Amino acid sequence: MARSSLTRVLSPTERRELDPHLSPLAWAAGDPLVFAGDVPGGVHLLMSGRVRVTRDTAEGHEITVDIAGPGDVIGPLDTTPRTAVDSAWAMETTCSLFLRAESLAEIVSRFPALALSLLRLQEERLAQAREREVARTTGTVEQRVAAALLALAEKFGRDRPDGSVLLEVRLRRDDIAGLASTTVESASRAMARMKREGWIDSGREWVSLIDAPALSALQQPAEPGR
CATH class of the missing domain: 2.60.120.10 (Jelly Rolls)
Incomplete structure (x- = not known):
């Protein structure tokens, strides 16, 4: 208790x-x-x-x-x-x-x-x-996926020696899509880009955050003129 x-x-x-x-x-x-x-x-x-x-x-x-x-x-x-x-x-x-x-x-x-x-x-x-x-209604798919991953990291994240954070929970793509209020296809595209950028790594039912600050930065509004 x-x-x-x-x-x-x-x-x-x-x-x-x-x-x-x-x-x-x-x-x-x-x-x-x-x-x-x-x-x-x-x-x-x-x-x-x-x-x-x-x-x-x-x-x-x-x-x-x-x-x-x-x-x-x-x-x-x-x-x-x-x-x-x-x-x-x-x-x-x-x-x-x-x-x-x-x-x-x-x-x-x-x-x-x-x-x-x-x-x-x-x-x-x-x-x-x-x-x-x-x-x-206001956030982009990438922002919502990043927010979902960061929230999961707060609850289930385990720091690893290389500085990454492993999410100690089995995650399906449709879980992430649901948490981010988007489709599985859109969530997969967002995660694929994050993986290319070196912000996350992922495999079958697992995700590791490599650059959490980069994911956090996605939540910030764009500067005027950008």
Whole structure:
């Protein structure tokens, strides 16, 4: 619980009080944690593994909207059971602690720090949704792909002796396309250019950032006259 973005604010004593409300669960690669449209009845506090969060588009396509790892929270962030908007799939052996919405309602009234943490996470989800929409309408494909890779590096990056940063998560091209709100073809072209420029290296389901500052520079607005 000390790693979870929801419960890390609690003291060791408070975590022990919370422990009876939690149920340990595990999944193998490919198993669903949550289906969109279902009412999971609570949230999953991820303890280990990687989880692909997906959403169905109006056209019936499934896109990746997030990759979650230890410390992340999966499911509707509410103190009453809500319908899940997104599905979540284990990318590898994954373990979580399940916290029922009713239990969350009870403990937020007892632990003010947890109530603030819940509010913060709700605000972060709204902000991320707004940022995705703004980026989709104003940013270039390369900017969006670079932003997605940098965000993944913050969460899953491992520094290597040669100065590069390996993303320790299995990434399909359609994962990157979904995170960047673009098509697989456009994401592949953007990554091919980044690879030619020497900013990244990649292979089957892996990506390494060689020049993160160059990717960050793509996020900066162009100077007037350029």
